Amino acid sequence: xxxxxxxxQQPSGPLVTVIIVSYFKATxxxxxxxxxxxxxxxxxxxxxxxxxxxxDTTPSWDLEHPNVTFxxxxxxxxxxxxxxxxxxxxxADLVMFLDPCVELRPNTIEELVAALDGIPDAGAVGxxxxxxxxxxxxxxxxxxxxxxxxxxxQDPDSLAAGAPGDGAAVANEYPGRKALLTRLATLxxxxxxxxxxxxxxxxIELAFQIRHAGKKTYVIPSAPVVDHANADRGPQWSNGQLxxxxxxxxxxxxxxxxxxxxxxxxxxxxxxxxxxxxxxALTFQSPGYNWPLFTSLLGGQKIDGSQGSV
Numbered sequence: 366x367x368x369x370x371x372x373x374q375q376p377s378g379p380l381v382t383v384i385i386v387s388y389f390k391a392t393x394x395x396x397x398x399x400x401x402x403x404x405x406x407x408x409x410x411x412x413x414x415x416x417x418x419x420x421d422t423t424p425s426w427d428l429e430h431p432n433v434t435f436x437x438x439x440x441x442x443x444x445x446x447x448x449x450x451x452x453x454x455x456x457a458d459l460v461m462f463l464d465p466c467v468e469l470r471p472n473t474i475e476e477l478v479a480a481l482d483g484i485p486d487a488g489a490v491g492x493x494x495x496x497x498x499x500x501x502x503x504x505x506x507x508x509x510x511x512x513x514x515x516x517x518x519q520d521p522d523s524l525a526a527g528a529p530g531d532g533a534a535v536a537n538e539y540p541g542r543k544a545l546l547t548r549l550a551t552l553x554x555x556x557x558x559x560x561x562x563x564x565x566x567x568x569i570e571l572a573f574q575i576r577h578a579g580k581k582t583y584v585i586p587s588a589p590v591v592d593h594a595n596a597d598r599g600p601q602w603s604n605g606q607l608x609x610x611x612x613x614x615x616x617x618x619x620x621x622x623x624x625x626x627x628x629x630x631x632x633x634x635x636x637x638x639x640x641x642x643x644x645x646a647l648t649f650q651s652p653g654y655n656w657p658l659f660t661s662l663l664g665g666q667k668i669d670g671s672q673g674s675v
Contacts, residue, residue: 378411378456378457379409379410379411379456379457380406380409380410380457380458380459380478381406381409381410381411381457381459381460381461381474381478381546382410382411382412382413382454382455382456382457382459382460382461382549383401383410383411383412383413383461383463383474384413384415384448384451384452384455384460384461384462384463385397385398385412385413385414385415385463385464385465386415386417386444386447386448386451386465387414387415387416387417387419387421387422387465388417388419388421388441389419389421389599389600390421390465390466390597390599391419391421391422392597393465393466393593393597394414394421394422394465396468396593397463397464397465397466397467397468397469398412398414398430398433400468400469400470400471401463401469402430402432403469403471404469404471404472404473404474404475405471405472405474405475406474406475406478407432410432410474411434411455411456411457412430412432412433412434413433413434413436413451413454413455414433414434414435414436415436415438415447415448415450415451416435416436416437416438417438417440417441417442417443417447418437418438418439418440418441418442419441422435422437434454436450436451436454438450438670439670440670441564441668441670441672441675442668442669442670443562443563443564443613443667443668443669443670444542444563444564444565444567444568445558445559445560445562445563445564445566445567445669446560446563446669446670448462448557448558448567449557449558449560452549452552452557455549457549458548458549458550459478459481459546459547459548459549460546460547460548460549460552461474461477461544461545461546461547462542462543462544462545462547463543463544464542464543464544464592464594466543466592466593466594466597467492467494467543467544467590467591467592467593468590468591468593469492469544469590470588470589470590472588473492473544473588473589473590474546476585476587476588477490477491477492477544477546477585477588478546480534480583480585480587480588481546481547481548484534484583486579486580486581487580487581487582487583488547488548488551488575488576488578488580488581488582489540489545489546489547489548489551489571489575489580489582489583490534490545490546490547490582490583490584490585490588491504491537491540491541491543491544491545491546491582491583491584491585492543492544492545492584492585492588492589492590493529493584493585493586493587493588493589493590494543494544494589494590494592495589495590495591495592496591496592496595497591497593497596499589500528501528501529501530501589502528502592503526503527503528504526504527504528504529504537504540504541504584505526505527505528505529505535505537505584506524506525506526506527506537506538506539506540506541507525507538507539508538508539508569508572508573508576509524509539509569509618511622511626511630511634514618514619514621514622514634515618515634515637517614517618518611518614518615518617518618518619518638519611519614521565521614524539529584529586530586531586532586533586534583534584534585534586535583535584535586536581536582536583537582537583537584538572538576538582539568539569539572540568540572540582540584541568542568542571543592544590545582547571547575551574551575551578551580552571554574554578555570555571555574558570558571559620560669561616561620562616562617562620562667563613563616563617563667563668563669564610564613564617564667564668565610565613565614565616565617565618565668566614566616566617566618566620566621567617569617569618569621570621570624573621573625602675603674604651604653604654604657605657605674606674606675607654607658608654608657608658608660608661608674609657609661609666609668609672609674609675610668610675611658611661612658612661612662612664612665612666612667613666613667613668615634615635615638615662616665616666616667617667618634619631619632619634619635619638622634635662635665638662639659639662639663642655642658642659642662643659646658646659
């Protein structure tokens with residue numbers, strides 16, 4: 366009788382692809398990559414870093430991190446276009462979006478994979494964001510309505526958020542993409558990210574599409590990560606650059622509103638914004654900011670590589 370040899374099945378590719386978009390975040394990025402390399406399932410990860418024209422990385426990083434694919438963009442293409450470029454190189458069935466300022470714990474990705482597989486109605490799962498003292502940060506948010514969208518383009522921190530408690534996973538309608546794991550099939554189902562969005566708004570669209578598909582996004586308390594965003598210093602932006610960011614946010618929220626409430630609703634939000642900013646400029650309210658913002662809004666400015674200021 367012939368002996369039957371059992372051949373261990375080896376995975377044909379990585380389990381998870383981690384996508385990091387970096388813009389003036391070199392120090393934070395180095396810390397984030399170190400945390401990825403310490404993961405319990407590091408051998409099952411594919412990591413893609415998109416450097417948005419800031420020289421956050423240099424060719425020496427390729428030698429320091431041989432398991433990381435660095436895609437260096439000539440300009441700041443914004444989160445939406447950069448994410449789509451990264452998604453073209455994905456080899457895994459699971460995709461994790463990771464902010465450079467977020468430091469994973471060694472078992473974070475393993476915990477998120479288990480949660481995504483184990484929760485029947487999960488379309489995505491997010492890590493629990495904590496500060497440097499281990500205290501949970503506000504991150505439970507509802508999808509914004511029309512009034513909240515109006516506030517959001519002017520102040521990206523205006524959306525009310527609550528901190529999750531201890532224990533079971535908690536649903537989160539609008540989790541953002543700081544440390545979010547989802548399936549590649551989910552992203553393919555929405556035809557990846559619509560590039561009518563620039564830097565801002567694609568995460569709102571993703572959250573809506575997950576809910577529209579009858580799924581939920583959950584925060585997983587057993588997968589805490591440290592968000593260093595408040596501690597990591599970024600560039601000092603000029604008024605013109607701040608105006609570009611604000612115009613991009615208006616583009617994002619008005620696109621989202623136009624999709625959900627109709628083209629006219631999105632257009633009217635844009636028109637209202639133009640006249641509001643013009644009035645502020647004419648009445649000498651921060652004219653050094655509002656005049657560049659008015660110009661950016663008139664031109665429908667978004668961050669996609671076509672802008673010159675950032």
